[in-house]
Amino acid sequence: MSRRTVKSKPVKPATPAKPEASAAKTNPWHAAALCAALFLAALAPYIQTAGFDFVNFDDPAYVYQNPRVVSGLTLESIRWAFTTDAVCNWHPLTWISLQLDVSLFGVNPGAHHLVNAFLHALNTILLFLLLRAMTGEKAASAWVAALFALHPLHVESVAWISERKDVLSGLFWILTTAAYIRYVRRPGIGPMALVSALFALGLMAKPMLVTLPATLILLDYWPLKRFGIQGAEGGIPGRSNGSPRLLLEKTPLFAIAIVSSLITFIVQRSGGGVVTVDAIPVWARLANAPVAYVRYLIMTLWPGSLGIYYPHLRAAIPLWQPLIASVVLIAITAAAVAYGRRHPWGLVGWLWYLGTLIPVIGIVQVGDQALADRYTYIPHIGLFFAAAWLLLPIARKHARTAVGVACAILVALGLRTYAQTATWRNTIALFEHSLRIAPDNYRAHKGLGVAYADEYRQFDKAAEHCRRAIMLDPGDASLHYNLGNALMGLNQLDEAIESYRKALEMDPNQPNARYNLGIAFAKRQRYPEAIEAFRETLRLDPGNANALNNLGSALAMAGQFDAALPHYRRSLELQPDDTETWCNIGYVYTQLGRTAEARDAYKQALRRNPENSRAGDALKSLPSE
DSSP states (O other), rough: OOOOOOOOOOOOOOOOOOOOOHHOOOOOHHHHHHHHHHHHHHGGGGGGGGGGGOTTHHIIIIIIIIHHHHHHOOHHHHHHHHHGGGOOOOOOOHHHHHHHHHHHHOOOOHHHHHHHHHHHHHHHHHHHHHHHHHOOOHOOOOOOOHHHHOOOOGHHHHHHHGGGHHOOOOHHHHHHHHHHHHEEESSSSHHHHHHHHHHHHHHTGGGGGGHHHHHHHHHTTTTTSSSSSSOGGGOOOOSSSTTHHHTTTTTHHHHHHHHHHHHHEEEEEHTBBBOOOOTTTTHHHHHHHHHHHHHHHHHHHOOOOOOOOOOOOOGGGOHHHHHHHHHHHHHHHHHHHHTTOHHHHHHHHHHHHHHHOOOGGGSSOBSSEOOGGGGGGHHHHHHHHHHHHHHHHHHTTTTTHHHHHHHHHHHHHHHHHHHHHHHHHEEEEEEEEHHHHHHOHHHHHHHHHHHHHHHHOOOOHHHHHHHHHHHOOOOOOHHHHHHHEEEEETHHHHHHHHHHHHHHHOOOOHHHHHHHHHHHHHTTTTTHHHHHHHHHHHHHTTOHHHHHHHHHHHHHTTHHHHHHHHHHHHHHOOOOTOOHHHHHHHHHHHHOOOOOHHHHHHHHHHOOOOOOOOHHHHHHSSOOO
């Protein structure tokens, strides 16, 4: 019997699902109008931030107290952005964007806020265009984008200047996915190189994007339908015939993600950002993870009491919470899998939500929070499109009712988002709101203590909040340091010295605590102890010009005039225009009887500040030349 040879047909590159006829014939002006409406809706709750201030919670380190940022965008600042591990993160693109803001607008908090709002609005319309391009569904895509634009859980990502990394990385997430759609339509090295480049840029804005390659596999499943045989309702295949190839093509992306993960872990661990298992045990992390997943779901459905910080309960997590949360998650996952063939969007959206939260769910704990609003910025996309496509058949049958309900929901979300945004107007408003949400919130008390001391000079209120924070977390060295600062402002020097010493017992490597301890000793005229404190400060921070100046002054007040001069000179090398240091040098030269050199030092001070009364009076008191 002759054997017939059956030649297999060449497999054509899979393409995204074709839009439905109605969507394909959409008037481009209608789409443009819809994009404009989404952009304005996303912007509306955040316009108020133009009048907002910085908040004393990461913003000092990210912007207004960071000399590498306030200097603007320069070659040197760009080099720093790529080499620094400041704030326990490696995100050079975020640094560069903040530097660019300063170059364009100065150190203007309102401008920084509006850039965040603009990026969020841009992400909204790009998300709409991306979903419509993949699915051909205009209405459902617009609904997802509108939810993304107006959900109150996203306020933290938009209204907090330090979270520039969220909205910026979100932009690159969407752009990377759009480039991937282009690659799917026309596979090749060039299109994949573009995908990889955009992905790398996104990781340089925020490393949470490491899960993006996995979401592309989910999109291959639906709506791109690249897994082979298609199931019911244009769904998923019966067999994953193409899955090895789909994984192989993403090798560059997984490689980039692995490198980024290693860099992030090293930087965060070396900077002290990674919490040890002694502080939060593994079992407590595993218990908190399912609870956090479910709490995010509840907060998505009912975004009522939202705050800047949700304390990790650690050993105090009730056993019933992780048990019930695990049952809920397993039940939803089982339902998504069971109906995944008929409703692939449900499975894809749910797995998107679960997967994109993995880097911040707390298994590797960075910070001591149980969860954070900002972590939902990208995971929400999966939940929103799962819900939108699940309700799409009902919406088609009852179009008018669906439009009315959708508008009511969006108005309610918009009003809630507007109100939540208002809590970010300044540091006091932010943390007082947080205390209303969680009265035993040590971080809110800490923030209020610092704000009342540094910004408002209300040291009595600052000391009160610092003490309450210490009661809630007595092992935090920074709280004792903050209390010392408040007590210094109240001129309670002995109590301040005691607080600084407690802070240094807990963490000896605090140059600021050493420095302020030296200031307190100097004010109490305990000069030998002040000298020791300033020397220790310089051991930890050799380039501290203020410590050099004050060390010189402490030595001078102790009568060691010759020993003081080298420290003053070194301080001037770092701050050549500091008039107080020039005056201090003039004083020392006067005490040493070197009148000509004293006169020259005072003249140097007056040259830099003609209104300096100390230099002027001292110069008049010197013998005439």
